Amino acid sequence: MSLLRVQDAHLAFGADAILDGVDFTVEAGERICLVGRNGAGKSTLLKTIDGEVTLDSGSVQWIGDTKVSRLPQDPPAQSTQKIYDYVAEGLAETGKLLSEYHELSEQLADAAHSEKVLQDLERVQTALDACNGWQMATRIEQTLTRLQLPADDTMASLSGGWLRRVALARALVVDPDLLLLDEPTNHLDIEMVRWLEEQIVAFKGAVLFISHDRAFIRRLATRIIDLDRGILTSYVGNYDNYLVKKNEALEVETAQNAEFDKKLAQEEAWIRQGIKARRTRNEGRVRALQDLRKQRQQRRELQGKANLSVNESQRSGKKVFEGENMSLVFGEQQIISYLDLLLMRGDKVAFVGPNGCGKSTLIKVILGDQPVDSGVVRLGTNLEVAYFDQHRAQLDPGQSVMDNVGDGKQDIEFQGRPRHILSYLQDFLFTPKQARTPVSALSGGERNRALLAKILLKPSNILVLDEPTNDLDIETLELLEQIIASYEGTVLLVSHDREFVDNTATSVLYFEGEGVITEIVGGFTELEHYLKNKAPTTKADSSKTKGTKAPTKESDSNEKQESNTQKSVKSSAKPRKKLSYKLQRELEALPQVIAEKEARLKKLQESINEAGFFEQPLEKTEPVMNEITELEEQLMQDLERWEELENLSE
CATH class of the missing domain: 3.40.50.300 (P-loop containing nucleotide triphosphate hydrolases)
Known part of the structure; x- marks a missing residue:
């Protein structure tokens, strides 16, 4: 069953379209990962679905009474607000009543409470009875418990990772049909990421998420949608299948563009022949050339890859x-x-x-x-030392990218050679126009690229x-x-x-x-x-x-x-330092490799000892026998290698 349809969506901020005729649907139970380059418009698309951003044209259609909840990219701000109240806000009016009830209950515990507190408490209880608020209260308590969040602590007392947990609790407490997650693993520790994976797998509704955590995508995504230069393409299957199909699509695009450019070059050579090209019978060809020029002008080139490199200083001590x-x-x-x-x-x-x-x-x-x-x-x-701070405190949001990175200088020195700041920033995929843009106008990924440009410019031997x-x-x-x-x-x-x-x-x-x-x-x-x-x-x-x-x-x-x-x-218990790092790692890994191969060999040998194994067709028994032979040879080699490395370490 479809939960959402986006039809012919168009949206542009400036010259290039973020969404250029986008169409897609979200089905119940799907776990869709939205991928694309920094600044492609992924977060904007989620905001559009959530109603925070309005399309220039096209429509976002909800099927039935679909509930949606979104986890924003950035954690909430620190404030004096209590965690319970922030999470309850996700439930709109019912959440406000529950926050008030929570506050009044605390006041009631004070021996000096007034008669007004009792009257207000009775009023709120009546309102909660009318809107089935107690069920919502249970949901809030369960969510806070699962995420190990102290209800009465303030937001100001939390670090970035804990603020992220609170925002996640607010999104989950709604019990939505469609959950929108924008970089949900940011600021979460590994145990919390694992917990989140389990929650999403068990979640009965649909999930549309943005992530650059490849292990997270591989674990969760049932479909990948790729936003590239305003065009949205759907790839059914897992992340590895997407990588293959996307690469094939780019190869086809490159070949088509090369063929187009070849034809355009031929027509440009023809038009320069002068009077011959302007004869009446060739007017159609002239108009076709004008169309080709227009198409070439409108083509949006694939964004290149960043050209990162480090400005290393003289070596540190050993x-x-x-x-x-x-x-x-x-x-x-x-x-x-x-x-x-x-x-x-x-x-x-x-x-x-x-x-x-x-x-x-x-x-x-x-x-x-x-x-x-x-x-x-x-x-x-x-x-x-060159220090990359996750909070990007080294960047001044009010200054441009070039002023932040170059400290106001037009000419910089990088790897012993002078460079213009705009040339250096192009290595980090910032066009001259973007380089002059305030940091506050950049996406999260673009800000991280700007910070990388700043710290990698500094000579360092510790990163x-x-x-x-x-x-x-x-x-x-x-x-x-x-x-x-x-x-x-x-x-x-x-x-x-x-x-x-x-x-x-x-x-x-x-x-x-x-x-x-x-x-x-x-x-x-x-x-x-x-x-x-x-x-x-x-x-x-x-x-x-x-x-x-x-x-x-x-x-x-x-x-x-x-x-x-x-x-x-x-x-x-660690290998002795006489071995190189690579050999140390190989020696440590060998016992586990041998144990796994021995377990597999034992399982195969048990299968051939079963009655009727050799009564099966040859195409079923032969692969098993071949694998046993191969495993025995590999085990012999692994054991000899293990003994060799052990002797070297002595």
């Missing part, structure tokens, strides 16, 4: 940071508990953990901006990237991955984008909670293996191994010695 037995406490929260950490030049480390666990604090410790309560800290030499993937289109994201891979300096990365971490990190610092930080060689896939294979511990064991309590002057030195002993045991 040892970037060394910390021994570091501990740090803020109030009652243990941020770091007896951590040993060594960072070498060229390391690319991802900081992974829930919001508020201390990732940014540890980065400040590494950069020398935050002292520790105890332990030894040694900073490297010749460190020059700190705090949630750089938020709002970036996938093409720019993939290019940023290449930049990080080729960067000769050190990279400190905070990201909840699983595929981005896998493609960039050489190791992960995983914040397990209560100050415990574990280093894992590899990316997010290796982290998941660690979490999956982690042996469960009892409460008594965990209190010993985690060292969760903040150290005090009266602490028994034996407890500290035990913690240090456990760190030695954990670190000794």
Whole structure:
């Protein structure tokens, strides 16, 4: 059943159309991902569906009494408003009554409450009875509980990730038929992203979402719609199928444009022949040429790829940071508990953990901006830092892109050569017109590109990237991955984008909670293996191994010695440093690879031992026998390779 139809939608801001005759429908139960380049108009399309933006022409038709709810791209502003009241606002008039009832109930708990409070409470209760408000109240409470949101805390007390949770709660509490999500994973930690995935999979209504998180798209999308230069194209199937079909479509477009340009060039050569081309019998050909010129002028070229590169400074010292037995406490929260950490030049480390666990604090410790309560800290030499801040505080919204990036200068120096600021910004896909546009007028992805242009201009040998993937289109994201891979300096990365971490990190610092930080060689896939294979511990064991309590002057030195002993045991399980990083990672992965192949081989051998297996046709039995032979050969090679690497590490 259709929930929504958009027909012949046209919308333009300036010369180029954002929507140029768009048609599409949303069916009940679909999970549709809307993809496209930064500034293509994806968020505008969602606002159009939600009624916030009006089309120039065309229509948005709702089928029946469809309820819709939208999660905006940016988190709500910090304010003195209570979380309960903000979430309840999603329920319109009923939500206002529930907020009032919630406030009056708190006043009633005060022994000094007035008679007026009782009268107001009775009035609100009567109104809620009339509109079935108690069911809505239960829904609010359930939503706040699921998202672990404290109802009576104010919005001002929340970080960006928690504000995002509150906005999500407000969208979900409506129980909509169609849920519109604009970059829903921004500012969410990995556990929250997983929770969100489960909620969307279980959601009975339709979902139309914008995301650049490739793992999130692969898990959820049943259909991809691509917004490219005002044209919307639907691709049935998963994200990988979309990538193949989209690439094929671009190849066809390139071939057609080349054929068109060839014909136009031929006609332009003909018209220059002069009097012969102006004879009466050739007037039709002249008019056709004019049409060709008009079509060429109206063609909207595919936006090119960003040309990101880093302005690297002279190399830092080989040892970037060394910390021994570091501990740090803020109030009652243990941020770091007896951590040993060594960072070498060229390391690319991802900081992974829930919001508020201390990732940014540890980065400040590494950069020398935050002292520790105890332990030894040694900073490297010749460190020059470029810092990407997820809140984009380095950008002045009132200034143009070129003034923000070039600090008001027309000529800049990049990689030892002078360049004009407009030429440099074209590498980041900003046209001269866009470069002169105030940052406040840009989309979220365009602002992130502007911030990347600003920080990559600064000579650096340490690159700190705090949630750089938020709002970036996938093409720019993939290019940023290449930049990080080729960067000769050190990279400190905070990201909840699983595929981005896998493609960039050489190791992960995983914040397990209560100050415990574990280093894992590899990316997010290796982290998941660690979490999956982690042996469960009892409460008594965990209190010993985690060292969760903040150290005090009266602490028994034996407890500290035990913690240090456990760190030695954990670190000794890693491959010895004599191996290169690539070989270390291969050695760590081999046991898991061997175990998986052995399990598969056992399953196949059991199948051939079943009665009647060889009574089946040859086309069914032969592939199984071939796979068994191949697996046995691979296992022999893997075991020999494992033994070889173990010997090298000794």
